[in-house]
Amino acid sequence: EADIYQTPRYLVIGTGKKITLECSQTMGHDKMYWYQQDPGMELHLIHYSYGVNSTEKGDLSSESTVSRIRTEHFPLTLESARPSHTSQYLCASSGGTNRAKNIQYFGAGTRLSVL
């Protein structure tokens, strides 16, 4: 069982609001990721981090931003939510040694609806 937590699980919010999606892991992993996924569809990498103070944009362009001030915490922020941001956001982490270092562990996701 992976120890990676996302809050909130569901969020319904109006257009223009600022939101922060939380992601925390207790495994001491150095690498963390944010994916965007429409229900049952493919996963698109939108941000990743290889350690504290390291953040990079992923393959899918996103208006969101991320920060990595602590190893265990990787929040995602939308400054002004729009209906086009409606989706599921999945956080993942990886680390460890040897062959385990490739394994990405996922949180349960945050389903965001912007009205």
Next chain:
Amino acid sequence: QQQVKQSPQSLIVQKGGISIINCAYENTAFDYFPWYQQFPGKGPALLIAIRPDVSEKKEGRFTISFNKSAKQFSLHIMDSQPGDSATYFCAAGSGAGSYQLTFGKGTKLSVIP
């Protein structure tokens, strides 16, 4: 440009049957090929993974077959059960410090009694 192509998009199998999902990749730098299983309302969870130094890996009812020359790999689920009904994602990644994964579009598997 999609680097990992997965098929079929959906699959219906009778209980006890064999489920087969196929993936093809383009980037020859990929050296890690995991399969993830996702149930509704949950995040994906690693099911089984293979590296290109072997052609097959089996864990219980789940087997990955890997064809390096064809740049293809597949998941076989033997004796499929209704509890196997989920969305399955293949992925590919490369080491050398990157560890990012490129995912296929997913296959929704339904195992009917």
